[in-house]
Amino acid sequence: MRLLVIEDASLLQQQLQRTLEGAGYVVDVAGDGRTGLYHAVEYDYDAAIIDLGLPEIDGIEVIRQMREKGRHYPVLILTARGDWQDKVAGLDAGADDYVVKPFQMEEILARLNALVRRAAGYASPVLSSGPIALDSAAKRVTLHDAPVDLTAFEYKTLEYLMMNRDKVISKTELTEHLYAQDYDRDSNVLEVFVRRLRQKLDPDQSLKPIETIRGQGYRIRDLG
Incomplete structure (x- = not known):
């Protein structure tokens, strides 16, 4: 943010x-x-x-x-x-x-x-999508109530996507809101963060929580 x-x-x-x-x-x-x-x-x-x-x-x-x-x-x-x-x-x-x-x-x-x-339209500090829950006050993420170990950049990427659920977020918007001006904004770096998030949040690839909208960016799926 x-x-x-x-x-x-x-x-x-x-x-x-x-x-x-x-x-x-x-x-x-x-x-x-x-x-x-x-x-x-x-x-x-x-x-x-x-x-x-x-x-x-x-x-x-x-x-x-x-x-x-x-x-x-x-x-x-x-x-x-x-x-x-x-x-x-x-x-x-x-x-x-x-x-x-x-x-x-x-x-x-x-x-x-x-x-x-x-x-962003949330009354509670806990943002959730299906079994994924992000506590924005405690800066903690869980999957099926089990803690998920994220780096600071991975957490910030997920938090921004979940704060803007149902919106397609471009790579440019993500980098502008998440990373300092002197940070390497190579889009490949952001892709690495998203790939690691997918691996940690969806190890068996059954949820597919982060959608890639070709030519537009990323979106968190509503998993119910």
Whole structure:
């Protein structure tokens, strides 16, 4: 999952980036509202974290403009304690949730996970397709209730496909949402991840959970 963090306090920005990347997210950062708005509009993200007190363009205006330009992914705003007017203004501008400073990183992770999950249409952190279950909170995958050992890249690939079940996901979309900009985006690498996922999730080739749609990409089958 790819996130945008717009935060002008460099130490907090670094802490957020380090925590989120440690949780498996790909993170782009911006230190002011003008740069952040450019990223927010030009690129597609799974969610954004936006501080309201930004230089150049404040966070509320960033949210308002990105919504006006058709960017509808979830936004989590950061506000100072006691500034209830800012919370209301941020939500009115199009934010989905807020966290009050100072906060624990665990709260950020929990709220982000819930926002991304709800945006994909899931109320529960457990996503399932037949005997395959992915717990997006615990970052765990099971097959017939038995744990499946996945690498970080394999897990992120499966999570994105399951979050977008019933959609055909192109290789380009997968790489843009899952891998850092400096990552080798050779399509053959992604094919290796998908092949390994198929082997681990369907060792006897009876389920065929991941479809290849020729010329378009991949799709998770609804296994009931």
